[in-house]
Amino acid sequence: MGASKTQHFTDKQNEMALLMKALGHPARIAIIDYLLKVNTCICGDIVNELPLAQPTVSQHLKELKNAGLIKGNIEGNAICYCIDESTFLKFQNFLSEVFGKIQVQKNNCC
Amino acid sequence: MGASKTQHFTDKQNEMALLMKALGHPARIAIIDYLLKVNTCICGDIVNELPLAQPTVSQHLKELKNAGLIKGNIEGNAICYCIDESTFLKFQNFLSEVFGKIQVQKNNCC
DNA sequence: TATCTTTATCGTAATATTGCAATATTAAAA
């Protein structure tokens, strides 16, 4: 089929999965890496940083934006992109719960 | 095309993306949630916990196993699955770096 | 205004993912 049966899962599970999926491509990880490295908004040179054609980069940026992981504002004839910290913090909270449970995992037989 | 150009990205970026991708489906998040909830290995009732057919669940389990997020051992005529803590810890380390950089992000214009 | 620069969108091809019915596999139980 190809379409996930999202209606059968909790909102939290779906939300978590969407964030993970948005980061589930090396180009999008690279974009986030870059935005973190420069530690500021980027108005213009993301395309040059990636080994992909401009339409492809634009598409990846769109997906990150849809997931709420980055923000983009029009800035003259360029677009200014940066990390959306609030979504990352929410993501971090999700993951803290998960990792917290892992710490106390016991009785493994595998 | 449909195939990612993984060769152009760093090993770390590709590794991170694969883990994210493996968790980028609500059914797989639900499987991890369940394994964490029961806090032990599960030999048998994962299929009943999910609103999906048995072959579909089996496929999701395979993907989680390929990504190293869960371990599975043959246990009689059942399979015993549990969280692979070492992979999650590696994942957590990756993410700690990312979230650490987010904390000090400044000069945002968006 | 005409041109340049930058980013987005459209269209399309190649490939991947999701889901399940049917079937296979494997070991326990009868």
Added chain:
DNA sequence: TTTTAATATTGCAATATTACGATAAAGATA
């Protein structure tokens, strides 16, 4: 040995993703 139970694999259809050339859109610049 036959049956039962649990999980995996195969095969397929529907849909999604990835990538990019061509083109559009929109502001800057000459």
